[in-house]
Amino acid sequence: MGIVITKKARIGCNLSLKQNTTVGNKQGLKEDDFIIIGNNVDIGANTCIIGSITIGDNVTIGAMSFVNKSIPANSIYITKKTSEVIPVINHKKWD
Structure with a gap:
C-alpha cells in the first residue's frame, strides 16, 4: 500500500488521501503544467x-476513480464501473 504524489502537484489545505492513491503526471507535459x-x-x-x-x-x-479532467469546486466525482457475468456455454469438465 502506498501513496504517490508528483512534485508537480500544488495542494491546498485539508487534503484527505486514502491508501493506494496516485497523483501523477502524464508523459509529455510542459514544464509549467501542474x-x-x-x-x-x-x-x-x-x-x-x-x-x-x-x-x-x-x-x-x-x-x-480515474481522474484525467478538471473537477469544479463543490462537486462529487465518481468513475462509474460496470460488472458483468458472462455465462460459459458448453462448459466441459477436465478429467
Whole structure:
C-alpha cells in the first residue's frame, strides 16, 4: 500500500488521501503544467489522478476513480464501473 504524489502537484489545505492513491503526471507535459488540488478535498482509496488538471475546493472523489479532467469546486466525482457475468456455454469438465 502506498501513496504517490508528483512534485508537480500544488495542494491546498485539508487534503484527505486514502491508501493506494496516485497523483501523477502524464508523459509529455510542459514544464509549467501542474496538478492543482484545492482546499477541503477528500480523495478515496485506489484513485489515480493524472494530467495537467485542477480539482476545485470542497470536492469529494470516490474510491477507485480515474481522474484525467478538471473537477469544479463543490462537486462529487465518481468513475462509474460496470460488472458483468458472462455465462460459459458448453462448459466441459477436465478429467
